[in-house]
Amino acid sequence: xxxxxxxxxxxxxxxxxxxxxxxxxxxxxxxxxxxxxxxxxxxxxxxxxxxxxxxxxxxxxxxxxxxxxxxxxxxxxxxxxxxxxxxxxxxxxxxxxxxxxxxxxxxxxxxxxxxxxxxxxxxxxxxxxxxxxxxxxxxxxxxxxxxxxxxxxxxxxxxxxxxxxxxxxxxxxxxxxxxxxxxxxxxxxxxxxxxxxxxxxxxxxxxxxxxxxxxxxxxxxxxxxxxxxxxxxxxxxxxxxxxxxxxxxxxxxxxxxxxxxxxxxxxxxxxxxxxxxxxxxxxxxxxxxxxxxxxxxxxxxxxxxxxxxxxxxxxxxxxxxxxxxxxxxxxxxxxxxxxxxxxxxxxxxxxxxxxxxxxxxxxxxxxxxxxxxxxxxxxxxxxxxxxxxxxxxxxxxxxxxxxxxxxxxxxxxxxxxxxxxxxxxxxxxxxxxxxxxxxxxxxxxxxxxxxxxxxxxxxxxxxxxxxxxxxxxxxxxxxxxxxxxxxxxxxxxxxxxxxxxxxxxxxxxxxxxxxxxxxxxxxxxxxxxxxxxxxxxxxxxxxxxxxxxxxxxxxxxxxxxxxxxxxxxxxxxxxxxxxxxxxxx
Amino acid sequence: xxxxxxxxxxxxxxxxxxxxxxxxxxxxxxxxxxxxxxxxxxxxxxxxxxxxxxxxxxxxxxxxxxxxxxxxxxxxxxxxxxxxxxxxxxxxxxxxxxxxxxxxxxxxxxxxxxxxxxxxxxxxxxxxxxxxxxxxxxxxxxxxxxxxxxxxxxxxxxxxxxxxxxxxxxxxxxxxxxxxxxxxxxxxxxxxxxxxxxxxxxxxxxxxxxxxxxxxxxxxxxxxxxxxxxxxxxxxxxxxxxxxxxxxxxxxxxxxxxxxxxxxxxxxxxxxxxxxxxxxxxxx
Numbered sequence: 001x002x003x004x005x006x007x008x009x010x011x012x013x014x015x016x017x018x019x020x021x022x023x024x025x026x027x028x029x030x031x032x033x034x035x036x037x038x039x040x041x042x043x044x045x046x047x048x049x050x051x052x053x054x055x056x057x058x059x060x061x062x063x064x065x066x067x068x069x070x071x072x073x074x075x076x077x078x079x080x081x082x083x084x085x086x087x088x089x090x091x092x093x094x095x096x097x098x099x100x101x102x103x104x105x106x107x108x109x110x111x112x113x114x115x116x117x118x119x120x121x122x123x124x125x126x127x128x129x130x131x132x133x134x135x136x137x138x139x140x141x142x143x144x145x146x147x148x149x150x151x152x153x154x155x156x157x158x159x160x161x162x163x164x165x166x167x168x169x170x171x172x173x174x175x176x177x178x179x180x181x182x183x184x185x186x187x188x189x190x191x192x193x194x195x196x197x198x199x200x201x202x203x204x205x206x207x208x209x210x211x212x213x214x215x216x217x218x219x220x221x222x223x224x225x226x227x228x229x230x231x232x233x234x235x236x237x238x239x240x241x242x243x244x245x246x247x248x249x250x251x252x253x254x255x256x257x258x259x260x261x262x263x264x265x266x267x268x269x270x271x272x273x274x275x276x277x278x279x280x281x282x283x284x285x286x287x288x289x290x291x292x293x294x295x296x297x298x299x300x301x302x303x304x305x306x307x308x309x310x311x312x313x314x315x316x317x318x319x320x321x322x323x324x325x326x327x328x329x330x331x332x333x334x335x336x337x338x339x340x341x342x343x344x345x346x347x348x349x350x351x352x353x354x355x356x357x358x359x360x361x362x363x364x365x366x367x368x369x370x371x372x373x374x375x376x377x378x379x380x381x382x383x384x385x386x387x388x389x390x391x392x393x394x395x396x397x398x399x400x401x402x403x404x405x406x407x408x409x410x411x412x413x414x415x416x417x418x419x420x421x422x423x424x425x426x427x428x429x430x431x432x433x434x435x436x437x438x439x440x441x442x443x444x445x446x447x448x449x450x451x452x453x454x455x456x457x458x459x460x461x462x463x464x465x466x467x468x469x470x471x472x473x474x475x476x477x478x479x480x481x482x483x484x485x486x487x488x489x490x491x492x493x494x495x496x497x498x499x500x501x502x503x504x505x506x507x508x509x510x511x512x513x514x515x516x517x518x519x520x521x522x523x524x525x526x527x528x529x530x531x532x533x534x535x536x537x538x539x540x541x542x543x544x545x546x547x548x549x550x551x552x553x554x555x556x557x558x559x560x561x562x563x564x565x566x567x568x569x570x571x572x573x574x575x576x577x578x579x580x581x582x583x584x585x
Numbered sequence: 586x587x588x589x590x591x592x593x594x595x596x597x598x599x600x601x602x603x604x605x606x607x608x609x610x611x612x613x614x615x616x617x618x619x620x621x622x623x624x625x626x627x628x629x630x631x632x633x634x635x636x637x638x639x640x641x642x643x644x645x646x647x648x649x650x651x652x653x654x655x656x657x658x659x660x661x662x663x664x665x666x667x668x669x670x671x672x673x674x675x676x677x678x679x680x681x682x683x684x685x686x687x688x689x690x691x692x693x694x695x696x697x698x699x700x701x702x703x704x705x706x707x708x709x710x711x712x713x714x715x716x717x718x719x720x721x722x723x724x725x726x727x728x729x730x731x732x733x734x735x736x737x738x739x740x741x742x743x744x745x746x747x748x749x750x751x752x753x754x755x756x757x758x759x760x761x762x763x764x765x766x767x768x769x770x771x772x773x774x775x776x777x778x779x780x781x782x783x784x785x786x787x788x789x790x791x792x793x794x795x796x797x798x799x800x801x802x803x804x805x806x807x808x809x810x811x812x813x814x815x816x817x818x819x820x821x822x823x824x825x826x827x828x829x830x831x832x833x834x835x836x837x838x839x840x841x842x843x844x845x846x847x848x849x850x851x852x853x854x855x856x857x858x859x860x861x862x863x864x865x866x867x868x869x
Contacts, residue, residue, distance in 0.1 A: 262686075
């Protein structure tokens, strides 16, 4: 049995060409497990094209909480033979490969000699033809058959399909349920010997949401009072734009797909300037275009929130794959010195709460805030409890009301205050006239060339740091306080690290994990104490040059003792990461 | 009503003496005053260049942004508070060079913003380089043998992008310019006012006298500004004769009329708290 398997976890992968309905099939599978009370984590892999290619959707479901994706595949749903060829290694002797034998006759032993798992032929095309359905519905028959193959209560899938299609058209919903059921029945009736119960639904589990990191970022922003969202389509940030556009009407939002990322960012700055909470999201290439605007937000002290969902670079790199290679870029992007916040949520919960917090920090300190996501966080679905909204308060900082302004004499937009944060008027308010200025300026906003004033205003803007650092949470420690080794990680790599740590702890290894969400300003004081106790630091991150380790060395004068890096465009798999950690301990 | 004089900000303009920008500033203050706009409801947005300094000289709200990006900044502000009168001050480099992408899209979007382009056919603040509107053969520091690129035709571009108010003014005729600005500000939609604005320091060719010899007023020639095809022809007229005035105008609902969120009032007046419960439910 592969490491990490406790008999209560199932890993299913659907594979085929783009256009085969892989994403829909995977999502229905994921929701069927989630509705059955299981913890779910998914991963998608696809090339940058519209039709063809090789696409997979992996769903891991378990009775216990999971944070990462497994290398192991228990059921491989192969809608084409490439899927079998590409994923032979992941399927063990206990594994099953669900294949449409009637589509293209194969001799498993001859055609796939190294496949250890059992190939289970299911006449997907034939079943679709009998039902006079569209060929694309093979995907639905296949996931139904998968439910049969692992003996999972079909009623959950039925419910998911009905709620997915029911609103659009009950007839389509019924046709899909019937197709899935036909696949299920075929396996139960005709391939009984192969059926093996891999995971039981947990009927007492609380209701959970199943959502992606991008969904969570969007929800966090909406909870945080977002009224403006502008973006230019770019994987893996695009689904935020789709979500926002779909909810533009019911949430009272303005959503703009702009001519480029420069417009997306600068329009959002214009909106923030007028007093509306606004955000722009992109990936690395688009973030390059937005870079000049970050400095504009900083110099004009306009609140601004950016989402940078990373993919592998340089340049177009691997357009639809995963990496955490933009950290050093985000930390100092844009010319000149200024205060900013850079944060990287590690999972959907952190994505929700810290996006909400990002909007508050941006407005309270009148600074740019950069939320770093990545393909794995942005596009993987994960189960979690509905977010607890208690105590989430919108903080508009020193935003003035018209009454307050009327009581003031000689209002200066960039007044040099004790904490460096100046009271903020909005266009349209009487008595608050000022020019927001990207040139350095006097406290009034008027352009300045005087060296002393330059120093004074630069220092004024940096004064914000003293208060800001107390608003920044430190890293989160998982596992025992004292351990033989400490894994240090940031962003979404937390997930696979947590699961790898659990595997190793069960093997008797003494390990804990230090997960950083806030990266700038660096929570130096909060981390020092923990590091003093640490015997061996193991850095885990998805990039070539250990970018977080470089940040640690700059901030703390110490780096990690061992480096585990991955930059093949794929996230860490739990089992192989556990092996790598064990090797360096 | 606030008088033009009361709109004067304490900052003294640092443009060259005799620069056409002074006339644009004067006409702006007069137009705001005569239209009875309240200064706190006026937002002047600019990019980079001599034109971009203008917001500092008028007692209203302002946003002096970065090169080429005045239009998107203004779009964000206008749609967030559509009660504001938003006027953009840009230049031939700022708007037709680095900001050309935003220009075309702003015109086709038709947000109710006035766009004033200080067009002097040269880069002034960077001490005299060629511009997108420099004429063929124009000699500058970067084109010592004369420009070998054709100049852009901004009015024709605006017309092709569906512009609803396309006009040209001349800094040598501030009275005419003021009336043009008033019409442009009153127009519901994106109004382009391309202003021939001689750079007295770096452009020794396209001087006040050069323009004066060539310009004629469309209003005085019985021009009908409602035919886009004819306007296109007029927009290409450049050389011995250069038309000024409104070349084309049509009434079309501005962008903000199609934005559902604005049916409830300005975006900025809407509450920040909202119930995301039903949205979360969709993920279960």
